[in-house]
Amino acid sequence: MNAAKVAEKNTPYWWEAAPVKPLPKRPLAKTLDVAIIGAGYAGLSAGLALAREGRSVAAFDAMNPGEGASSRNGGVTSGTIRPDYATITRRFGEAKAMAIEAEGKIAREFLYDFIRTEGLDCDFRLVGSFKGALGYNQYETMARNAETLVKRLGIDAYAVPYAEQHNFIGTDFYRGGAVRTDIGGLHPAKFHAELLRVALAAGVTVHSHTPVTNIEKDGDGFRVTTSAGTVRARQVLVCTNGYTDGANPYLRRRLVPVRARIIATEPLPPEVMARLMPKRMTIGENRQLGFYYRPTPDGSRILLGGRDSSRVGDPAEPTLRLLSGLAEIFPELAKVGLSHSWYGNVAMNRDMIPRIFEKDGVVYATGFCGSGVVWAPWVGMRAAHKLLGHAEQARSAFDFRPPAAVPFYNGNPWFMPAVIKGYGLQDKIAWWKTRR
Template sequence: MSETFPIDGSRDALWMQTAVAAPKTETLSTAEDCEVAIVGAGLTGLNAALLLAKAGKSVCVLDAKSIGFGASGRSGGQVNLGLNLGPAALIEKFGLDQGERMIDAVVNTPDRVFTLINKHELRCDAVQAGWIQGAINKRVSAEQKSLAAEYAQHGCELELLDKASMRHRTGTNLYSSGLLSPSAGFLQPLSYTRELARVAQENGAKIFTYSLVEQLVKDRDRWLLKTANGTVRCNKVLLCGNGYTDNLQKGLAETVVPVRSILMATAPLSTELRQSVLPKQVSFVDKRRLILYFRYDRDGRLCAGYHGPMRDSFRLQDYVLLKEKVTAIFPQLKDCIWERHWGGRIAITKNALPFIGEPLPGVISCMGYNGRGVGMGTLMGQAAAQHALGMENSDIAFPICEPSRFMLHRFHALGVNASIRWFELQEYVDSLQRS
């Protein structure tokens, strides 16, 4: 690939090469009528569609592009436990009852995903071999200890790993300690999303691709969605655009900042290299201020990810820093060939938590996973569907809430770039204090 050839974040994803086929879909060209319309055929929208269809509701899902075109078809596919806030912070923010409901749901997120996969026989190369977070300095080690203690109080055992154990599991001596979440794992994210679409269709959901919803208007006591060539009339609408949210619903795009994450994948590695780099098939995160993440695919390609530039089309130059960081951790990879490069948008929220909102009666928004949407999108998509079914707030893991908006949102790229420079500076300071 030439230095200047633009990399398309979706088309060039490794997952496009190894995914199961997408189910057949059409572009909307009719006047549809259903109970619930869902905007966004990512894993949030499709998990919601599946739950609603199984509950007997008529459902139409519409996506501007293909199934999994957004982050769902490009992600690292790590199925992680937890949110960016730990149990104590959740209880402080939401109170004991609601906080405990959330914690309970969150700690069971990986099992929820893998159980769903097994139940519906979703073909998505799922591996539940655990997730390790490596601590590069004393600050992160201390954070991990207190987080493990907090989760233990809620019956969730996270294992603290010492330096020797980290070397054994990761193949590098760099980490002074680590945190193992045994129930976590990874999957082929585009296959997972396409398979969710297949099962949702089998349960009666209609899915329309290349059907950008251009307008959402009130239609007496119902809602009307308009695309270039068709309409959907419905009682309820779920907005599941996450980092790809546009101006369809006024103010919604301002609740998230779309930060880019980039990924790259090697050619299949030799057995020798695979035994020396993450030999236990765990997914792995290097917990610095700016996170580096790793996993294998089913054919032994190593995938590595990092934050990217604030645009949707990438260049090989954007991956130089990531390659340097990877070889600083695993010098044995210095001559390996990185065959695939891609990336996409992560939706960051003001309080670092995802949300389910109801900007208008009967219009439910569900998004803001802050980079943890494979597990959380599954959980929240199902929770949004429960809200659409009319279940009580108190019976659902995530209640309806009013999301905060970013002020001066149109300048978000400047803000993100400034934050990244700040985190880089802090990382440098951390490196001077390394244990």
Template sequence: MLPPSLYAETAAPAAPTPPLEGEHRADVCIVGGGFTGLSAALHLAEAGASVLLLEAHEPGWGASGRNGGQVNPGLKPDPDEVERDFGPDLGGRMLALSYGAPDALFALVRRHQIACEARQEGTIRAAIDARSAAAARRSAEQSARRGWPVRYASAEEVAAMTGTARYAGAMVDARGGDVHPLSFARGLARAALAQGARIHGGSPAQRIAREAAGWRVTTPGGAVRATHIVLATNGYTDDLWPGLRRSVVPVFSSIAASAPLADEVARAIMPRRASLYEAGRITVYYRMDRANRLLIGGRGPQRPIGDTGPIRYLTDYAARLWPALAGVRWTHGWNGQLAMTPDHYPHLHEPAPGVIAALGYNGRGVAMATAMGGQIARRLLGTPAEALDMPVTSIRPIPLHGFWRLAVTAKLWEGRIRDRLGL
């Protein structure tokens, strides 16, 4: 059963994914039914591989079905930094993959006719002060130098796009957009099933064991023997594989959704239907959906929630951005866990022969997790690791990982205070 959210009430119907029963064989067994696992399943099945995906709950149950729905281009570090870190060859391929990920996602939606309210109206990286405006300008200049459809917008331009004078400027990338994320996840599942993949919900992987001819994955109702294993559990990674859980920091992100707004109010507060995220110390993001609901999100309580009470700060902030929202009704509040990495890059690992893991999208998982599923498929279909568009690295557990929740909570409060004071 899905946690309560607006998406759970409004998503496209789910395809049947019954629990695994008995013994099965496959070329590839995928653990995790979010964007990474579903994309990998689809790409592999399209290529003729025998694929079986195991999901503990149902496809899209985790962050893939609860996020802000923003299809953002790029990686967290700026383009020049990526090429400094990885060199012009690999760094250039990483940039092509990540900044091209939205176009690839929307092409996937069209090819498989996925009904997910897809809209490619751009992404706005809004600067809350002079410091973040200078950073947005630098990033826009780096992008423009590479010939990408990216520009810097002045404070006046951003006010015209958003209906608020809050911002000091912004980087605007025409390639971004948004989707109904749970509908997108369910659409990926349907497309993978149509290509011959097998998907089993209610089937948590409990144990992975090496066998002479590959691997055996055990669930409460059965088992799968496979040549290859894909671990695609991101913010909900457990101890199924040694050290993997401790290589990322799971962080809850919260979203509040308004009741549908009158057309004149919706046009006034968000004249341009691009999605937006703030470039502050603590990210706030928002977009308008097809029903004129405002969805605003950000870091919040580091525990599960199911209503707007614990995230009043988000709805109060919306009313400060747009005073016309002061009396609006907020109908839904929810959250889910994303995965952060210490170096701010997504991680791709091959911890043993035939085993591949991908996780740690740092809040950019809609486009990047979908793209990473394609990279996993390329690798398992024979592409050498060094020819992939993301580096394959060793699993590196984070020291003192057990203190992450306290550290994250402290950082959230510090960021909110510093952003509010303009420090």
């Protein structure tokens, strides 16, 4: 049995309104100012900034533009950084930790302003986010963290006690939680389609189904070999992430593709949606293998996402796990039908922090660790300004050394099933502690 047997379709729900598709073939330029590898959020954002500064730019994508994570994600504008503040401080120092945390606020504000000023029709709503606590100890930690966000960064955040939980989510599964009002939701495939539209209008040439097979130094520039031929570029920017292939072995050894999966319910009655998700917020939780979920932009269904432990094919088990998780949170949806179940790759690195870095003259913008809706456009734009020599606009806390290579890894994440099982065990222990 595969996922299509559980859900009606195994393609992203987002593709119904904004299908990904190949672009008309364009002649390959002999020379370019900048060659960009990847035409997702990061690559197109960078290309837009470069083209508007008068640079000749072409972006090369091995698939349809946006066919990877840019149109497969949950559309939550969280800008989450996986390590907590204490962990980042321990690894990199308090100044770096503070700069990274502060940049999240700036990056979200940048995204919202970008959507507004460019007139991007992508169903964006600043609905806020609720994170559920799995126990009262976790709730107390969340309440303290909310106070810290208010004091340190001026972010509107507050705790929600268990007695008030139903004002935000129609479940008794959590023991209260916390709200942030600076997080919203958008339609990720529409966002990419609109980003592609403005990039093309600015003069960026985008080549679909044109993988780059080699990048080599050539005098004061680079020779970029693609499936359509070779082009000479003065500068190269690599913006691949969860779909980085063997053509860039240096980056591939530093990014681990991890499958994530999202399910979409069949349309639910309006009164059910109003009861289960009364404020239409995006929802998250603190489990290693936890779920994130939200209403669709039209408010008719629930989308729920999480880790997918499979590595090949499209088996049914990961879909069934998400369906079971949905029923655990909302018991009345135990027998709900699914319209869609799909997966996509997110790219993790050893630091679990997005990155801008340079290696042998090539600039990289990558490593979004499952939060690319905010980080990919932001990091892509900062990398573009780095190429342009705009020191102030390029400044970013994410511009530092490359992520370390993963030992004994060369593109095949053979260790991920064991990692997923380990996370599951941690969740069981944590769950037991909350219910003692």
